[in-house]
Amino acid sequence: xxxxxxxxxxxxxxxxxxxxxxxxxxxxxxxxxxxxxxxxxxxxxxxxxxxxxxxxxxxxxxxxxxxxxxxxxxxxxxxxxxxxxxxxxxxxxxxxxxxxxxxxxxxxxxxxxxxxxxxxxxxxxxx
Amino acid sequence: xxxxxxxxxxxxxxxxxxxxxxxxxxxxxxxxxxxxxxxxxxxxxxxxxxxxxxxxxxxxxxxxxxxxxxxxxxxxxxxxxxxxxxxxxxxxxxxxxxxxxxxxxxxxxxxxxxxxxxxxxxxxxxx
DNA sequence: CAATCTCGCTTGCATTTTGCAAGTCATTTG
DNA sequence: CAAATGACTTGCAAAATGCAAGCGAGATTG
Numbered sequence: 001x002x003x004x005x006x007x008x009x010x011x012x013x014x015x016x017x018x019x020x021x022x023x024x025x026x027x028x029x030x031x032x033x034x035x036x037x038x039x040x041x042x043x044x045x046x047x048x049x050x051x052x053x054x055x056x057x058x059x060x061x062x063x064x065x066x067x068x069x070x071x072x073x074x075x076x077x078x079x080x081x082x083x084x085x086x087x088x089x090x091x092x093x094x095x096x097x098x099x100x101x102x103x104x105x106x107x108x109x110x111x112x113x114x115x116x117x118x119x120x121x122x123x124x125x126x127x
Numbered sequence: 128x129x130x131x132x133x134x135x136x137x138x139x140x141x142x143x144x145x146x147x148x149x150x151x152x153x154x155x156x157x158x159x160x161x162x163x164x165x166x167x168x169x170x171x172x173x174x175x176x177x178x179x180x181x182x183x184x185x186x187x188x189x190x191x192x193x194x195x196x197x198x199x200x201x202x203x204x205x206x207x208x209x210x211x212x213x214x215x216x217x218x219x220x221x222x223x224x225x226x227x228x229x230x231x232x233x234x235x236x237x238x239x240x241x242x243x244x245x246x247x248x249x250x251x252x253x254x
Numbered sequence: 255c256a257a258t259c260t261c262g263c264t265t266g267c268a269t270t271t272t273g274c275a276a277g278t279c280a281t282t283t284g
Numbered sequence: 285c286a287a288a289t290g291a292c293t294t295g296c297a298a299a300a301t302g303c304a305a306g307c308g309a310g311a312t313t314g
Contacts, residue, residue, distance in 0.1 A: 008235075009174070009175040009176075010173075010174035010175045011174075011235055011236050011237050011239075012155075012158075012174065012175070012229075012236065012237075012238070012239065013225070013226045013227075013228070013229025013230045013233060013236035013237070013238065014154060014155060014158050014222060014225050014226055014229060015155055015174075015175050016229050016233045016236050017225045017226075017228055017229040017233065018151050018154060018155065018225070019151070020233075022149070022150060022151045022154070023149065023150065023151070023300090024145055024146070024149045024150070024301090025301095027141060027145060027149065028139075028141060028142055028145065031139075031141050039261085039262090040261070040262050040263075041260090041261060041262075044262095046137075047136070047137035047138075047139065047142075048136040048137050048139070048142050049136075051301075051302055051303065051304095052262080052263065052264085053263085053264070053265085053301085053302085053303090054300090054301070055262095055263090056262080056263055056264075057300095079261070079262075079310090080262085087232045090228060090231070090232070091228060093224040093227070093228075094221065094224040094225055095141060096224075097220040097221040097223075097224045098140070098141050098144045098145070098221055099140045099141055099144075100140075100220070101140075101144055101217055101218060101220075101221060102139075102140025102141060102144040103140045104217070105214045105217070106140060106143045106144065106147075108135075108138055109138055109139065109140035109143050110138050110139075110140070111139070111140065112138075112139065150271090150272095151272090152272095166290080166291090167290070167291050167292075168289090168290060168291075171290095171291095178272080178273055178274065178275095179291075179292065179293085180272090180273085180274090180292085180293070180294085181271095181272070181273075182291095182292090183291080183292055183293075206281085206290070206291075207291085
């Protein structure tokens with residue numbers, strides 16, 4: 001499965017960023033990491049039910065591009081935990097903007113887990 | 128080709144929004160519309176060179192979900208121009224956040240055309 | 255201390271989406 | 285009226301996705 005991205009489509013920061021995170025799953029993985037999940041299992045347990053092969057692939061990709069890092073799990077055996085790097089964490093505003101748009105324009109959406117940082121909507125009901 | 132989206136993966140606003148715009152092309156189309164492009168041709172002429180079948184499909188999708196609308200082109204014959212609706216325009220902060228991240232973390236990216244509205248980075252070089 | 259269990263993957267397909275080239279069809283221009 | 289242009293559609297090969305199953309290493313359990 002693809003881990004390396006093939007080639008840049010242009011020099012546009014939007015296009016290049018989408019080459020990294022522009023698919024149906026990557027930002028959900030990052031969302032999970034932002035809200036504090038860190039193991040493979042925790043992420044596969046999210047309600048969207050990402051397939052294990054897809055998750056393994058996305059973690060590889062994100063690792064390869066330095067958006068996440070992995071550490072040996074403290075208590076368990078040869079397990080790992082995954083964490084956003086600095087640059088990965090800086091995607092939080094992207095997630096926040098998407099969250100805001102979804103809450104405002106898509107009926108029936110709601111945030112189940114808040115990100116640890118600040119939110120900025122003054123008069124939002126569902127948050 | 129798919130125009131209707133199959134089913135929501137969860138109630139998460141991020142997941143649901145990605146069901147609409149979470150692919151490699153849709154946000155580029157929206158970027159083009161934000162910077163003032165409005166015809167099929169103008170969008171296919173962008174440097175990323177979206178295939179015509181993909182563009183036709185994405186326009187259909189965006190139309191179907193009310194993010195864009197089309198109007199008969201003023202001068203030409205049976206042509207149309209495409210424009211963001213209110214809700215489509217509200218994706219601008221998402222684009223802005225992605226642009227900022229790309230400029231800051233991906234070498235060699237640069238903005239060729241500015242969006243008409245405000246930018247908010249105080250000490251950004253490339254903008 | 256062998257048998258089972260759990261976690262974190264990998265592998266093998268079937269299905270879906272993408273990418274590319276070519277074709278169509280209504281204008282529009284020379 | 286012949287050729288060109290713009291906006292698509294169609295066909296097909298290639299890639300990505302989804303699903304189920306398998307697998308190895310360390311933890312648990314009897």
